Structure formats: structure tokens, C-alpha cells
Amino acid sequence: MQLTGAGSTIDLNTLTSRGARLVGRLQAIRERRLLFSGSLRNVCRLADLKLDRLLDTLDAWAEASGLPAPPPERFAPTAVPDDPPIELRAGPDGIRTVLWATGYKAELSWLEAPILNPRGRLIHDGGVTRIPGLYLLGMPFLRRRKSTLIDGADADAAALTDHLAAHLDDAVRGEVAAAG
Numbered sequence: 001m002q003l004t005g006a007g008s009t010i011d012l013n014t015l016t017s018r019g020a021r022l023v024g025r026l027q028a029i030r031e032r033r034l035l036f037s038g039s040l041r042n043v044c045r046l047a048d049l050k051l052d053r054l055l056d057t058l059d060a061w062a063e064a065s066g067l068p069a070p071p072p073e074r075f076a077p078t079a080v081p082d083d084p085p086i087e088l089r090a091g092p093d094g095i096r097t098v099l100w101a102t103g104y105k106a107e108l109s110w111l112e113a114p115i116l117n118p119r120g121r122l123i124h125d126g127g128v129t130r131i132p133g134l135y136l137l138g139m140p141f142l143r144r145r146k147s148t149l150i151d152g153a154d155a156d157a158a159a160l161t162d163h164l165a166a167h168l169d170d171a172v173r174g175e176v177a178a179a180g
Helices: 012-017 040-065 150-179
Strands: 026-030 033-036 087-089
Touching: none
Parallel strands: none
Antiparallel strands: 026 033, 033 087
């Protein structure tokens, strides 16, 4: 799923219509030859499927809630070339520009708190962990679709601030009750 803050959708189809060439995951580089996996078609189909399922869920919720909403917007499936390259040359006679879309994966093995599931993912509810006072921000879909974006983190921060303030109020009340 591609998201931008530019005010318009820039997906892989838009990029390819402007001259970009889609290739699979880079597997190796040997003597100026870039070698790619052959899974581009499957990866794109899976991403399109996940996006469609997410949008179906969001559209069903909007309809059931009765909130006024524009008609659902759907995107064309990612157009993958019939025979995507598995090898390309780099340099002046080959590839001259690379857009490296790696994504990211949080590395949390250093965290010494019991908030990771067996797959190493954080256990939380909207950024609130089961460890009192330990919160998360900026994680994908933390509270909303735009949680990882700058304009999405502010609303998450406000909600977590309210939760933290209530937590601190409860802690102070508990200390006063214990002392009194």
C-alpha cells in the first residue's frame, strides 16, 4: 500500500506511467549486474489484496455508522510487466537511477519488557502497552491509517497524553490513599 503526503495518490501504476520500471526484491549484485527475485507479481497481488480488504472493511464501517462519506475510491491493480527483469546492468549503459523502497521493520530485541508476542511484534492497544507508563507512537496503524505519518502522529500523541494523564492521576490518588 502506498501513501503520500502530496495531496494526490502516487502508486506504482502512476510511477510506471511516468517511466519507472518495476523489478522484484534485490537479491544480489555481481560485477555491476543487479539480480532480482522472481516474486514481483505475487508481492504486488498480495499488496493489492490487502489494500482491497482494508478498504472493504473501512467502507463497511463508514456505511454501517451512517457517517456521510464520499463514494468509495478503488484503485486499479498494480500493473506488473508480463516478464519482469530478473537481471539488469548498472552504470551509464544500464540503470542510472534507483528508487529503493525498502520499508522498515522495527528492531526491538533490545527491549527488556514483556510486550513482544512470539513473532517479535509489540503487544499494545492503540499504543498503550501492559507495562504502566510505557507507550508507543509512530507505529503503523497505531490508532489510525496515518499513524506513521507526521500529520497522523499528533492525534495519537493527544490520545496517549490523555491516557498518561489519567494513569498519573490514578497513581497520585493511590499514593494519597495509601498515605492517608
